Amino acid sequence: MGTEDIYSGLRASAGAIEEELIALRRKLHSYPELSFEEERTSDAVAEWLNGLGLDAVRRGVGGHGIVAELAGSRPGPRIALRADMDALPIREETGLPYASQVPGVMHACGHDAHTAMLCGAARLLADRRDRLAGSVRFLFQSAEEINAGAKAMIEQGALEGVDEIYGLHNLPTLSAGQAGTRFGALMGSVDQFEVTVTGRGGHGALPEQCVDPVVAASAIVMALQTAVSRELSPFSPAVVTVGSVHGGASYNVIPERVELAGTVRTFSPDVQEQMPDRLARLAGRIAEAYRCTAELHYIRHVPVLLNHDDQVRRVEEAIDAVLGRDNRIEAPPVLAGEDFSVYLGRVPGCFFWLGSGPETGAEQAYGLHHPRYTLNEGCLAKGAALLAAIAIRNEFPDANLHSDNKKRSRS
Structure with missing residues (x-):
């Protein structure tokens, strides 16, 4: 099976589980939990993972975090994929039928979507473990909103043996189906x-x-x-x-x-x-x-979120293959912070934006942390396929889908 066939298969399989990902995200959205209180969310993630035949699922890491492991069929690097799980102390004003049932607490930053995407990626990769070189570590993290979860995960060994790490954040001002990368500093300290x-x-x-x-x-x-x-x-x-x-x-x-x-x-x-x-x-x-x-x-x-060049190129190649080169943009830097930067200070990796806004641009998109923030659920399957693609292409260490990327310098 060629490289293009791998990506086509990921896109198709992600599309086939889209409704399940939407249902999972809405379940998490209805019952949001604040930082270090994500017990119910952790239960839902564990329930999803336990049916995938993973090599290990460890709970209670860095609070209510989960660390799960999937070994491939051949030797290779250990790639970590991370999603955050916590919500914000905001009263939801969306009026959605699956709006928060917890007074004063809302998934106004889309961490419910990130969690659903990584669950989807875990299933896609588990179904293809015979095609995977190396291993994948799935990190479901508590307490990103208070900048404490990544440190807690690391203190309890979540990064031990990890060679590279990747993560994403939805962006409602970018259309669903698009993604943005940046070399060097993407987000502020x-x-x-x-x-x-x-x-x-x-x-x-x-x-x-x-x-x-x-x-x-x-x-x-x-x-x-x-x-x-x-x-x-x-x-x-x-x-x-x-x-x-x-x-x-x-x-x-x-x-x-x-x-x-x-x-x-x-x-x-x-x-x-x-x-x-x-x-x-x-x-x-x-x-x-x-x-x-x-x-x-x-x-x-x-600290400042500093992406590593080789890992940015890896993400860009995956985006080009899964979403198409026309749907990749150079992301402008923002002074908002992300505790993914703590991981990047220890192992090479890349953090990037995945569009979660209206596809037509005709609708108004409320920004992150707004009480009327909504997410275009069309991004869920795309995010799952993209995360899986970043990991599974370890099978093709010599692949050079877009050699022009190698010439790009840190901007």
Whole structure:
């Protein structure tokens, strides 16, 4: 059987199980679970996997995560495929018949779809294990939304022996049936900061007897923007956002302290490394100018998501074969984060976008994390076939379906 026959067979088989994938995704969508609470989701995944004859299915990895193994018929690399399973604390407003039945919790990022796609890929590959060189490890991960699941999975051995890793994320602003790849940095780092500004409280009518942390905190919010606009090159994109300000409980009382919280996003590991010192200096010295003190608590979540060139080419070849070259685009970088970056810091791999939006472009597509976010379920079978294709083409180590890709450099 030739390479093209393999891909044609994957497309056809994925189409044959499309209704099952839709039913699984809707089941997960109706009962979403927050990070590290994905027990019911894990049960559904385990039920699907247990009928496939896999070599091992290990539960409870990194929370409610599942690690499953499928050995091929010949020696070769171990390829990991990952899907995330958790939902968000958002009240769903789609009005769909299978909308969330859990108040205040919604699959507004499409992790239910990612889980269904990887379940589909597991079945496609299990049916073709005699055509598979090496092995495939399926990672169903908890707690991506809080940037904790990948670290927890790794700590419990999910990457041991893995040679390469691949993952995808649906994108509702890209039509279903299309996919986007990028060499190098695709998504930003994610850090969190908290600043406590302390002064001396008192009566709002007697400010001279107080040291006002509200005024100092306001100046710090403005000054933090200069950490990007005046201290970084415009060719080193970064964002500092203050998303939370808390201080005081009455209109006529100057509080003792004000608490700020926000996020830092960058595309450069070097810039990410330098940001804590920048923020501490700015906050501390601005606070001092107002006779206050400022204490910075800086929390590193995940690094920049840096794809590896050889693995990007591998994904591009699979996309071209499964979806068609005309349906592959170069993805623009985004400063949103993904804890898949933690895996990529340990083994080579690639993370890419799979379109999940309307195919005609006539309908409005709500973005990720929106209470009216919806997903074009036509992407489910395509995603399953694509993930399977990335792994199964290990049988053709010398295949060079698109030699022009080899000439591309990191962009």
